[in-house]
Amino acid sequence: MPSRKIRVLIAKPGLDGHDRGAKVIARALRDAGMEVIYTGLRQTPEMIVEAALQEDVDVVGLSILSGAHMVLVPRILELLRAAGLEDVKVIVGGIIPEEDSAALRAAGVAEIYGPGASMATIVADIERFVQAPAERP
Amino acid sequence: MTTLVSQLLAGDRRALARLLSAIEDETPQAQEALAALYPHTGRAALIGVTGAPGTGKSSLVSALARFYRARGQTVGIIAVDPTSPFSGGAILGDRIRMVDLAGDPGIFIRSMATRGSLGGLARATADAIRALDAAGYDIILIETVGAGQSEVDIAYEAQTTLVVEAPGLGDDVQAIKAGILEIADILVVNKSDRPDALNTVRTLQAMLDLGAERPPRRWHHGQLLPAAARPAEARPDGWQTPIIQTIATDGTGVAELAAAIDRHRDYLQRSGQLADRERTRLEAELAHRLRDALLDRLLQQIDPGGLQALIARLVRRELDPASAVDYLLSNR
Incomplete structure (x- = not known):
């Protein structure tokens, strides 16, 4: 039977080469029945937003371990808005200091996950975001 | 959906992306849009x-x-x-x-x-x-x-x-x-x-x-x-x-x-094979869609309890699958 599938883009912006976390998340979301578009390492903000648009995803998950999150994440949020994708939820995984977390949330990030965040929590959060979707024009 | 169709024809990539999702989710809106797009x-x-x-x-x-x-x-x-x-x-x-x-x-x-x-x-x-x-x-x-x-x-x-x-x-x-x-x-x-x-x-x-x-x-x-x-x-x-x-x-x-x-x-x-292949493909697609539609319609007419009972008989080896189909088609 046809049904609405949750689609999630998992991307690694920036220059660090540690993609194990991103792959673990991708696998966990797949096992939760979601369709995960995995784009690989060293994505620019422009590439991520273009992929989010073409793939019509509900959620963009960013894995950042380089410390450049205060540059990359606001840029991605800005480009998403410019592309008319303000209803796409953005979640961030990585090592994000507390004060930066507050700033990123204020800028529009839906959730931030540090080391040890449980997969069950992430899955439940995404399901919650999609069940209460922004009105589609 | 009509705005989606006109946006798509005007080159709007977001409209295309959304229609592709609707197609994958098999929504009625997708069918409507595809009907409008077919001549294009x-x-x-x-x-x-x-x-x-x-x-x-x-x-x-x-x-x-x-x-x-x-x-x-x-x-x-x-x-x-x-x-x-x-x-x-x-x-x-x-x-x-x-x-x-x-x-x-x-x-x-x-x-x-x-x-x-x-x-x-x-x-x-x-x-x-x-x-x-x-x-x-x-x-x-x-x-x-x-x-x-x-x-x-x-x-x-x-x-x-x-x-x-x-x-x-x-x-x-x-x-x-x-x-x-x-x-x-x-x-x-x-x-x-x-x-x-x-x-x-x-x-x-x-x-x-x-x-x-x-x-x-x-x-x-x-x-x-x-x-x-x-x-x-x-x-x-x-x-x-x-x-x-x-x-x-x-x-x-x-x-x-x-x-x-x-x-x-x-x-x-x-x-002439390009036209030939297209015709054969559309013929196959029509048969395929007809089969799906008839199956859906038939399943709506069959009492779910009766269907389960029939499956139980298959499991017990009292009835074979082909005879079960004959039974379903003759006893609706």
Whole structure:
């Protein structure tokens, strides 16, 4: 039977080469029945937003371990808005200091996950975001 | 949905992306939009790319897309990956090999999960192709899941089917088995910088030589039949499947491959097979959709409790499945 599938883009912006976390998340979301578009390492903000648009995803998950999150994440949020994708939820995984977390949330990030965040929590959060979707024009 | 249709026809990429989701989710709005878009379809060149996992399909698609863009054509890409039979989820990773296509507005890439379909494509692939076609992309490249020996649906959907091989996979008996090699309009030996590439080419060439005597064929109800029913004079010499060597990662052989694809399209047009294939494909699609619709309608008429009781009888070996169907059709 046809049904609405949750689609999630998992991307690694920036220059660090540690993609194990991103792959673990991708696998966990797949096992939760979601369709995960995995784009690989060293994505620019422009590439991520273009992929989010073409793939019509509900959620963009960013894995950042380089410390450049205060540059990359606001840029991605800005480009998403410019592309008319303000209803796409953005979640961030990585090592994000507390004060930066507050700033990123204020800028529009839906959730931030540090080391040890449980997969069950992430899955439940995404399901919650999609069940209460922004009105589609 | 009518605004979505007009936005899509005006080149709005977001509208296209949304319609593709609606198509995949099989919504009534998608059907309505596809009906409105149908007169705008039938213009794009449809090129299928299939082959075993790891032969380099995604890299080859990426290299071909760059070639067509340099030639001034726009390119839509549909990349299919498998859905997990257990969770219903999927990891769609074909974009990893297509990163150098990013930032080009003349390219649109969409990843699709098979969602339970077994033929190497997704159920919604045919309609997704139509959406890209209506959106005006000149070339549509369709990449199947990593295919084994029987995922041959692509030969229906594409006008030209590339079967990608890589050195070191299988032996010459694999090559003469029925299935995927038979659907190739063009055989590609990718990763041809590997030392055993020439062996692969020779094996494939030997396989083609074995089949050289076969008569022209046509599609009929999912099978290739000899085209004996057609008047022989209406058909020029049969297509000779070429073998093209490529190294997708550095572009070697890609121009030759594109030239072979052009020759094949030209052959299809000259021989009338392009129209022929399209008609057969639409006939098959109509039968397929009719079967689905009739099944849905019938299942609505059958009492669910009675159906469960019947299944229990099958399990107890009191009734065989074919007789159960007769029973259901005669006792509604």
